[in-house]
Amino acid sequence: MTLTATRPATTKAKPSAKPRRKPFRWPLWVLLALVSAITVSPFVVMFVVALSPPGSPTLPVQWPESLSLKTITDLLSASGFLGWTVNTVIYSVVSVVIILLTASMAGYAFAKKRFPGRDAMMWAFLATFMVPFQATLIPMFVLVSQLGGVDTFWGLIVPTLANSQAVFLMRQFIRDLPDELFEAAKVDGASEWRIYWQIVLPLTKPILATLGVFVFLWHWNDFLWPLVMAQSDEVRTLTVGLASLRTEGAPLAHLMGSAALSVLPCLLVFALLQRYLVNSISMTGLK
Template structure:
């Protein structure tokens, strides 16, 4: 009796699909690279002009022989610049705090509470997105002017607080939270304020950070409403003040230096909240 050793069964080799996937992705990579260059090139030119010594513009544009910080220091010491920056910060920061507070409360009510007309009220509130702000500009100004809100911070801030997009995003995020958490909290005797502060707020930090970034950027870069309401020089924001620099007899290097400084707060806010932004995108993908 002879024994024959059987060959071990080997699984067929799997061909790697990475080269094929890489081959399919290179057009997208090239396209994204071109778009990135188009997006970054204006900022790069702004920085170059901000760090260049004052000179007459030439065609074609020439690279400066030396770079200097004189434009930055001169801009920071200009009359009104720090005041414009402070006004913009107050306008953006106060708006962010109030919008996040009201939007999270309204989103929690629309997502987890049942009351007559809830869905109809939500869709009616969301329908205001289709009305452009320019169409409401004159009625808002007449209302604010009648309440003596011109040249005041509250007249600049309050009309921009009703943000239907923020309420809708908070509603969609809170609606996906498990109902068992809220039911268990109610069984333990937690009040609505305690549920909001200890359950809703901690679990919605990613979306709150995302909304905070977008609301801050929108208010920081807002031009039309601060221009209409802040009619005096003391109430001008940074975006409105930059137009006065451009229209006055100022070298282009100083204007670009002012624009470069105005971008710094936006970059700082994005850098500080980047972790929450990534978490928000990741959680959205998982859902």
């Protein structure tokens, strides 16, 4: 008896279909380009006017024949502008650091701790969203002035540290963190401060960076509260200083140069923290 090997039948693989290209939506691209041009055009005009030579015709009359840094150097050499910039940096950076620390601590307590009146306290804290800042401006000014905080840095910074929006965002982010991490840390004997410092803060870097950008921009561009509290150049911020330049009849080039220099730190902060900002947005809704 002889055995004959039979060759298994082979089936020809069908060629894979090529992925279809997405249609080019040119109306959408045109609309986005138009909106981008409208958004960027004021900044272009601002920088062009700031870099124009003194006395030369510029936008909107005509495009300057050459650009010069004389206006920028004059502003940087002026003691008033540098002082306003330093005051604004102190006001913004100190506020960002303190708000992020206090908001993360409060968010951790509201999200992972159980204590009597927790929900009622959170809702009462969120109710401050409904109260406009202008309604509390005069009572806050009277309170700070009676404590001797007018024209001081602590009077400028402390009343802005109670940020219910930051606490709410931190609470929502920390609430989605797994409880097993905190339970395992407690079993290992970790203290509350160690849990906060080594678990909560590293896991909340995206939301901390996002809040840092928002809080920094808010304080850097804040005008009403510094206008009320800062009554001398020693505490005056950039926004109040630029308004004083306009009332004093400063040249248009100086106004545009001051505005351009004040915008650069905001762009730098956004560029450095953009990665964390995008990550926090992409993680929204994910557990």
